[in-house]
Amino acid sequence: MADRLKNKVAIITGGVAGIGLGIAECYVREGAKVVITANHNVDGGKQAVAKFGDEKALFVQQDVAVEADWDKVIKETVAKFGKVDIVVNNAGIGGGSAPIESMSLDNWNKTMGVNLTGNFLGIKAAINAMKETNGGNGSIINVSSVAGLVGLPMAPDYSATKGGTRMLTHAVALSLAQRKINIRVNSVHPGWIDTDIVPKEAREAIISTIPVGHMGEPRDIGEICVYLGSDESKYANGAEFVVDGGVRA
Secondary structure, eight states, rough: OOOTTTTTTEEEEETTHHHHHHHHHHHHHHHHHEEEESSSSSHHHHHHHHHHTTTTTTEEEEOOOOOOHHHHHHHHHHHHHHHHEEOOOOOOOOOOOOOGGGGOOHHHHHHHHIIIIHHHHHHHHHHHHHHHHSSSSSEEEEEGGGGTTTTTOOOHHHHHHHHHHHHHHHHHHHHHHHHEEEEEEEEEEOOBBSTTTSSSGGHHHHHHHHHHHSSHHHHHHHHHHHHSGGGTTTTTOSOOEEEEETOOO
C-alpha cells in the first residue's frame, strides 16, 4: 500500500535523523505531506527535504521546549500545506549517565525541557491547530521509550521524562475523548533501535539481551506510527505500543 496517509499533513519533531527520519520516510511513502523539525541538524533537514521533494516536505528549525518555536512550526505548516492532521512528538535527548545524587539541576532541567515540556507544548499546539484547521480531528503520537515503563538505573532524568510522557498521553487522551474532541493520543515505546547513537562497542552486549536477536530499525517505529496516524487506528486511543523485540515479554 502507498496511500494510507493520503491527503494527511504530519509534523514530525526530530524528523531529520534516526527514528524521526524513519517515521518521515514511512509517512511520505504512504502519501503524507511532512513537516520535519530539528534544533541543530539543519543540514540533515535540508537533505531530507531534497530527498522527499519540496512538494511533499518542509523543514523548520525548532527548539521543542520553546513555545514560540511551536507557533512558528504551526504557522509555516498551515501556510504551505493548509492544515495539521498528525503531530509526532519524537524529538528527545538521552539525558545524564549518573546516579541521581550526582546529577546537576541544570542537567535535569535540560532533559525535562526537551523530553517532557517539549511534548506538553507539542500536544498543546497540535490540539489548537487541529481545532482551527481540521475540524478538531487528528492524531497525536508521542514517542516515549521502554524507559517509560521500566526505570533505567543510570538515567533517572530520562526515565522520568519518558514515564511522564506515558502518563501525559493517557491524561490527554481521556480529556479529549470525554469532551467529544476527535483527536486521538497514543504513545510508542521503542526498545533498542539501530541508530548512530548506539555505542559500537556495546552492540553485541545489547543484542544479547533482545529475544529476537537483533535491534530494531527506524522504520519499525515508522510503521507503527503510520498505523497510528491513519484512519485504521480510529479505535486506538490512550494506548501504549511497545516495539522492543520482546525484551518486556
